[in-house]
Amino acid sequence: xxxxxxxxxxxxxxxxxxxxxxxxxxxxxxxxxxxxxxxxxxxxxxxxxxxxxxxxxxxxxxxxxxxxxxxxxxxxxxxxxxxxxxxxxxxxxxxxxxxxxxxxxxxxxxxxxxxxxxxxxxxxxxxxxxxxxxxxxxxxxxxxxxxxxxxxxxxxxxxxxxxxxxxxxxxxxxxxxxxxxxxxxxxxxxxxxxxxxxxxxxxxxxxxxxxxxxxxxxxxxxxxxxxxxxxxxxxxxxxxxxxxxxxxxxxxxxxxxxxxxxxxxxxxxx
Numbered sequence: 001x002x003x004x005x006x007x008x009x010x011x012x013x014x015x016x017x018x019x020x021x022x023x024x025x026x027x028x029x030x031x032x033x034x035x036x037x038x039x040x041x042x043x044x045x046x047x048x049x050x051x052x053x054x055x056x057x058x059x060x061x062x063x064x065x066x067x068x069x070x071x072x073x074x075x076x077x078x079x080x081x082x083x084x085x086x087x088x089x090x091x092x093x094x095x096x097x098x099x100x101x102x103x104x105x106x107x108x109x110x111x112x113x114x115x116x117x118x119x120x121x122x123x124x125x126x127x128x129x130x131x132x133x134x135x136x137x138x139x140x141x142x143x144x145x146x147x148x149x150x151x152x153x154x155x156x157x158x159x160x161x162x163x164x165x166x167x168x169x170x171x172x173x174x175x176x177x178x179x180x181x182x183x184x185x186x187x188x189x190x191x192x193x194x195x196x197x198x199x200x201x202x203x204x205x206x207x208x209x210x211x212x213x214x215x216x217x218x219x220x221x222x223x224x225x226x227x228x229x230x231x232x233x234x235x236x237x238x239x240x241x242x243x244x245x246x247x248x249x250x251x252x253x254x255x256x257x258x259x260x261x262x263x264x265x266x267x268x269x270x
Contacts (some may be wrong), residue, residue, distance in 0.1 A: 003117040009060065012072060012194070018255070021046075022048075022049055022050060023049070023051075023052060023238075024043075024050070024051050024052070024070070024072055024073065024236075024238045024239050024241075024242050025047055025051075025052045025054070025070060025072045025073070026040060026051050026052065026053050026054070026056045026069055026073045026075070026242065027056075027061045027064075027065065027071045027073065027074045027075070028054070028055050028061075028073075028074070028075035028076075029055070029057070029058045029075060029137070029162070029227070030055045030056055030057060030136075030169075030182070031077055031100065031138065031200060031201050032055065032075055032077070032098075032227070033055040034258055035200075035254055035255045035257075035258040035260065036053075036055075036154060036205060036246065036255075037053065037055075037167075038254045039143075039245060039246055039251045039254050039255075040053060040218075040242075042240055042245070042250065042251075042254070043111050043241075043245045046245075047238070047241065049137050049241075049253045051101065051210070051242065054164035055135040055168060057131070057132070057135050057136035057137075057138075057169040057170075057268045058076040058077045058078060058136065058137050059081060059134055059135040059136055059137065060135050060136070060169075060171060061074065061076070061081070062066060062074075062076070062084065062085060063081075063108060064080040065085060065090065065232070066085070066088070066090070067161070070190060071232050072231065072232050072235035072236070072239035073229070073230075073231055073232070073235070073239050073243055073246075074091065074229070074230050074231075074240075075097055075227065075228075075229050075246065076227060076228045076229075076230075076233065077100070077136070077137040077138065077194070077225060077227055078137040078140070078196075078225065078226065078227070079094055079096070079137075079226050079227075079228040079230065080137075080228075081137075081228070082228040082229065082230035083228065084232075084264050085230060086230060087234070089139060089233070090232060090233055091230040091231065091233060092230050092231045092232075092233065093230070094189065094228040094229065094230045095100045095228065095229050095230070095247070096226060096227070096228065096229075096263050097227040097228060097229040097246065097247070097255075098227045098252075098255045098260040098261060098262055098263065099224055099225065099226055099227065099260065099261035099263065100122070100198045100199065100200055100225040100227065100259075100260055100261070101198070101199050101217075101222065101223065101224045101225065102138075102141050102142065102145060102196055102197065102198060102199065102217060102222075102223045102224075102225070103196075103197065103198070103199040103202045103214050103215060103216060103217065104121075104162055104194055104195070104196055104202075104214075104215040104216075105136070105183055105194065105195045105196075105197055105201075105205055105206070105212055105214060105215075106175055106193070106194045106195075106212065106213040106214075106215055106245055107187060107188060107193050107194070107212065107213075108211035110126070110193050110215060112213070112215055113193065113215065114215055114216050114217070114218050115140060115218065116233045117215055117217065117218060117221070117243065118149055118152055118153065118156065118221065120194065121149075121160060122153065122156060122159060122160065125195045126192070126193045126194060127163075127165060127191075127192045127194070128163055128164050128192065128194055128196070129164070129165045129166075129167045129168075129186060129187075129192030129194065129195035129196070130142035130158065130164045130166055130167070130171035130195070130196050130197075131166065131167070131168045131170075131197065132166045132168065132169040132170030132173065133166070135169050135253065136168065136170070137168025137225065138168075138196075138197055138198060138201075138225075139169055141198075141225050142196040142197075143164075144162050144223050145196060145213050145217065145221050145223050146160040146164070148220060148221050148223070149221060151220065152220055152221075153188075155163075157183075160237075165190055165192055167186050167195070168182050168183070168186065180206050180208065181201070181207075181208050182202050182205075183195055183197050183205040184204070184205035184206070184208035184209045184212065185208075187205065187209060187212055187226070188208075188209045188212075194215075198225065199214070199259060200258055200259040200260060202214045203258075203259055205268075211222070227260075229243060229246060229247070231243050247264050248264075249264075249265060249266055252265035253265060254263050
């Protein structure tokens, strides 16, 4: 977290100290649902407050907020969406919440390793799934992987973008059955042979569908994801308390347990 970001959080907390109520609204990226769900549960137990939760692709959440949907704390799978809200005068400066990385989630019968991943992705018979760029940062990060592929095989980027099936994260994407991990469901239902998603998502999907394989991207294609956190202008003191809970050692430890890199977690705790 930058000094400016921490100062903004402190100023916001004290400036709104008289505005607390019993409900705090959290808008967060779908990939944070499990981890921030646990953080919100702990926050409720500690404070007696209720956290209303809305998990969805970050780009769609940003659009809803810009369209006037009431929001207080916004946790995005990239820095760009909360920074755009801050630039529009709607939110406080953005702080780094966590880091993630992309992995490939593969069907159990697909022969693929880190070393052969690009060749498998380029195979005309292999269906490659991604989330939806612009609506969901996961899709943007997947397309960034495709751009990097050009350095390894000329024209690979456009070929991969052309064949990619944008199966999740868009405004019209089909919803998974209640309680199912969307990526585990996509893979188990045979919609793709391999899917580029966050490593944390891949782990959750594999827990549901143990036959799935998680493949680490080769160094040349490795792509990380910086997650941003902001508090909306006019939010009450309890929203700032929730933001601090997410950034606290306890909140960061929960994120780390789900596979995120937690930047504010003390070194001893790591």
